[in-house]
Amino acid sequence: MTNTPVSAAQDSEEVILAAKDVKKHFPLRGGVLRTVKGHVMAVDGVSFQLRRGETLAIVGESGCGKSTLARVLLRLLEPSAGKVFFMGSDLTALKPSLVREKRKHLQMVFQDPMSSLNPRMTVKNIIAEPLVLHPEPAVRPATIAVLATLTFLYGLFSAFAGLAVLLFPSASGYFVTVPSGAASIIGLFLAVYGVLEMAGARGLWRVRTWAWWLLVVQYAGALALWFLLSNPILIGASAVLLICLVYERKKFASGKDVRDRVLELIELVGLKKEHLNRFPHEFSGGQRQRINIARALTLNPDLIILDEPTSALDVSVQAQILNLLMSLQKKLGLTYLFITHDLSTVYHIADRVAVMYAGKIVELGETEEIFSNPLHPYTKALISAAPVADPRVKAKRIILEGEVPSPTHPPSGCRFHPRCWLAFEPCLSVEPVLFDTGNGRLVACFASARDLGREATGGPGASRRKAGIR
């Protein structure tokens, strides 16, 4: 029992991502006082492992929780229970700032190519954004140091000017009008900002974020004060701050290294140089998805989660994107977690397939095996229901009754049993667990367990054991 292939695989080096009993329940509120009335069990205990360099497809219908799963894996959503191990560290236990670090290696491509691109940013800025967020000292231009020094000097000047007037009111003639304590405070802040930026220019990166926040706070303060007292020094300070803010926005995306990297990426995904300064709405769906892929590739990730990357695209464009994804995988040694509802794509691109139904994985195994010999009745139905583009193939279809169960009140026992034609006694009351049929193939079904002469139940903890979790 302890030495199932799964647990063996987990120990080996090649596992890049492992999900252990991941659950995500959304509370449902209702009534007069908005109390919690129940839970939507979007993902309810999912475990799997992803090996370096492979493509694992997660297949399921809408509402089965596959997109939620992707977001939990990336920790865009906090899991309700369970753990996600990525390259050895538990993502669910990390602090948000460390998770952000990890995301350098773990990226995602989203389903809707239009709405996943900020309409107000140019392609260049979109692709360069990860570089801005995870900056490397090399991209820092010297101009920042100059600007920072100037800012510092101006800040000192206005601080002293303000202070001088406060202390020696007679000196106010030198500074034209009536500066006040406010001006000197702003001046001091500005000077501190200058110092921080200077430190930032020397490669102290963490400092930069403080500088950024200081800038924002100051700007708000200076603006407010400017309205209250129309003081030339404050107006000057506001102007300087505004320049800083604008420059802050500009400085990374115009660095030469960034530009080179963006150019490299854009060629890699098959776009052209002149596309760089355009806005997302000027592109077709396929090109937008290429931009999305380029953004995901910017930081040289190890794993990319692809959330239905082709389902919003046309057939011929879909083929182009699939080809691109496969060639990128070969070139860059990427690992894919491919989430989709389209079986033919899965068959084409995936090494292994996990079939999800109502928040749980019902079957997991090598692609060819699953497609040639599906064991779980849901997988069978899914495969047979997919229409084939060939009028001569008149296969007998298994057409399921009913629809995907409500995730708020999933059926007792096996969640598939109300629609299952093989359902028998235990299916109604006992939840089946994934059991191993040999060579890494996992199924959660009593009927196939009975056919194979195995058991799909276990005592408490058995399910965890079987999924290879200690």
Next chain:
Amino acid sequence: MAVESSKETAVVTAWRRFLKDHASRISELKYSLFLFRKNKLAVLGLIFILAVIAIAFLAPFLAIERPAYVNINGQLQQRWPVYDQPGNYQVLLPPSLAHPFGTDHFGTDWYSKLLYGASVSLEIGLSVVIPASVIGSFLGLVAGFEGGIMEEVIMRVTDIFLSIPSLILAIAICAVLGRSIEHVTYALIITWWPWYTRLVRGQVLSIKERQFIEAAKSVGARPSRLMLWHILPNSISPVIVQASMDFGYVILTAAGLGFLGLGAPPGTAEWGVMISEGLNYLFNAPWLAVFPGLAIIVTVLGFNLLGDGLRDILDPRLRR
């Protein structure tokens, strides 16, 4: 010669390259301009506004009479009527070539006073709309983005302010603070910011659900960056539209306060006050009430039409 031409070409090529690099932005701008030009009413509105602004700046050159300036607490303030040429004033003259909009009961040239009123109105508009929209939008942004208790508090406060009709709250505040243009500004800022909070929060809530926010998060963006780079630029256009419309409404309301005797002090070149001064001679000298009203209408109409036009340009649903 050759050197010159090569220099020229360098400049030209740089310019060409700039045009080429920013072709999208430029075509975007051109398209916006086209949409704007196509909208005849918006152009009309812009003309109205430009005219009012021009009048505000050129009033000293266009006016027949100039106001007296009185030093009140270290600040120079306009004072009407002007008595620097005593004995030369004829009261309640109907409009004529010498006095295009007639004269009032002190003999003040109504046309001159009207011209000076433009800058007063614009000043009030500017000093109300900008702070109100900045404060309101900021709170709305925070409420929409942070959610939770922060949102609850901000929105409850907003609701409280919105549950009193805005003019009535402004009247009450002005009544308490006393007659002055500054107090009108404060009162209007207090009554105006909640609208922006509500507007921006709604925008933020819808934009927060868009996938590019998730995408930015997934590449490691911090909340501050999400807020300022991704959400703010995408939610600002309705604020611009609203602000340009509100410019008109603020001028209208401020004039209303002046009319009721709660805003600008009497003797100010403020259109609302001027109407109320005309009210006493309504049936003897109707022009006193008519012309300031027309001035208000033109200004408000201008901002309104401009706002409508901007909405058409900025509304993504109408674009492409």
Next chain:
Amino acid sequence: MKLWEYVVRRLIALLPVIIGVTVIAFVLWKAIPIDPAIAYLGPKAKPEQIAAFHAEWHLNDPLPNQYFYYMGRLLTGNLGPSFVNHVPVTEDLATYLPATLELTITAMLFALPVGIYLGIKSAANPNKWVDLVSRFIAIIGVAIPIYWLAIMLKIFFHEDLGVIGMNNLLSLDGRLGATMTPPPTVTGFYTIDSLLALNYPDFVSAVTHLILPAFTLGFAQLAIILRMTRSGMIEVLGQDYIRTARAKGVPERQVVFRHAFRNAMNATLTVAGLTVGSAFAGDVYVESIFNWPGIGKYFLQAALHAGFTDLLGYLFVVTVFYVSANLVVDVLYATVDPHVTLGGA
């Protein structure tokens, strides 16, 4: 969720709002730079009188205590004595409220149907003359200052200056002719009371006095309602289900009035709630220009003569009306749109 649950939730959400309004009112009351005792008793008051006044109104207590006393008075319905008329404010309000309500309700009865109808028509017939006229009204209606419009109407219909000879049909001042005696008070609405009393001359006089102020007040609201209805309708008319309705063969008239308007009602109802507020605000102008003895005029007098209790009393009454109008709107909206009570996407 059921409808009553929704209503209860809305009512609960109102509590903090009401408390907040009292806080604002209290702050305003404390921000007055004048000693209320002097304002009430006059500048010649003796020090003992002032001290007694202070003691009675707990003006020497710490601020929070003052607030609680103030709340206590509010809860018992005591808004204090009027600083202007020296009678209880509640009495004053009761005298003046019906006039304002009569005016406001008439104005809304004019503005709502006309605004909604024009809004629908104009959205359904883009660039036809209905649309052009409606857009003109929508633009001009919000740009014309209501007080200026009132003055213009006054000049227009004045006996001597009047452009058309309607001088005997419409009257410019007050609620009734100078020589008339008001009908016995039943509802406080002169038009209804005079009808109930079968007093025909009174009725005619009341109606002719009502027309101009109500039109003035209604015009601005009409423009707002029209504008929102129109934009709401234009948005809804672009929806998929409108196409479905057309594909079903529904006649255009029904598509517009039944399918589209039911969905566009959201915008209209919301704005109808808001216009109640702006109508009350407009009352202040209209009543003072047309000499209409309502609470708007009363409020203005209070504001001009430092009548702070009157001012706050008015503030409460109007807020209560405004908030309840919006509550009614919300409930109506819940009955029109099943999403609100049934949840859903």
Next chain:
Amino acid sequence: MLRVEGLKTYFHTYEGTVRALENIDFKVRAGEVVGLVGETGCGKSVTALSILRLIPSPPGNIEGGRVFLDEPEEVYTLRAEYDRIAFERLRRKGASRNISSLQAKEVLQPEIKLLQSKLQASNSEKEKADLKLRLQAATSEYDILQKSMEDIQRIRGAKISMIFQEPMTALNPVFTVGNQIAEMLILHRKMDLCQSALKALDLQMAVRAKKIRGKRLTAAQGRTAFLAGRDLDGLPKEERAIHDRLQEMKDDDCVCSVCWSSASILWDCCPACGARLTFDLLAPFRGGIMSLEKRLYSRVLKDPQDQLVDFVNSMPIFRRLVHTRLENEGSHWAVNSLREVEISEPERIAGQYPFELSGGMRQRAMIAMMMACNPELLIADEPTTALDVTVEAQILKLMKNLQAKTNMAILLITHDLGIVAEICDKVSVMYAGNIVEFGTTEQVFHRMLHPYTKGLMRSIPRFKAASSQERKKDLPVIPGTVPNLLYPPSGCRFHPRCPMASPLCSEANPELKEIEPGHFVACYTHVLRGEAPP
């Protein structure tokens, strides 16, 4: 049954004219399932909307072409002759072949006048009939595009109905499903509804005379209420039977508290015993209202064109009083049509709003609505795109069954070749506003000729046809992207992406040519080579 000839639709926008449709020709025979396949933006939906004249205008405009519905075969043959004359004359004027009926009528004016005068002069019935046919042919009588809006409204929903891609947004969110189906029935089957409304009225009037009051209970409540204070074993035989029936009912079903028979939610009285089940504010006036209603409905029965009911329908309050009955009747029928689309518990669904239903349910409701009046042609615009695979299979099966039952024709618009292969008899492939290939499913899928069709077929990843060695290999793709229809390529719109393009292709747009019986291709390569299909 439906014949589209040279349909041409443009959208006039700021950037220029979007040539969305150019020369669309195809036909749908009665009882046939025709697929319209193509990628996004190729004009599939625009075609469908143009047929029903639902193109939003402005910016859209149908520039030319004709759409014939139910044109008799004789008229068609006669029309061919007139069309030839019209073409001839129009070509002299320099017009393209996308003639509209208006143009045709204009140039055929002399013939039409002649026919009219002949018709007036002729005496014999036979000659008259013949002349009428000729006149119909000359004036393109059966062209939908020239009909008045009222006529179109009579066709929409009754003869041609359309189901849309996204049932969530395509169903009106503020009306219940039952109401929306009922509306369809009221529009197109007013007579039948009035008849049954009269029957219901009679029943109700009889009930009023009896004055029984009852309550509507759910079956669950009914069971307890029925057994209250009674011993199950000691029940007499009939009551025992009632009890058993109650036990069999679902909890949500409704029963009448007087006679315990099932009572639909949609009725205000029990159909079996006549007990009044709902509280009625208007009870004292019901008698009067009912007799008014009776008169109203009888008027419709006497004269179907009677406008009074429509008038009442448009008055808000009267509508509440009177029209509710038609709506109730309609809802009652709606339940039946919901049952036909295999919805379990149709009565409950009929009372629900669209957003309370799941995607598959909504699409079923949509189908039920559009099938309620038994149309001759159902246009299905991507009916399953928004649905899951298993639900998609259900809906496809349902459509197949319904089609077999009613023998209506279906025009299925989709981008999914799998669906086409599964249920279509004929397919037309669209590219950039043109039809490039048209034929039977067999012909198009196995003997495709157009390079675009070939590219499209190859680029689909497959998994059933034993292609395991092809896995992980690059898919053959069509290079480039779909052209911008603002500036469509000259000549054949596919030529910039076509591997077989010849110079001719960039000059003129090829027309559809019949390569083998029933198999049309618009491509010069085959026409020039005279190539026969493999």
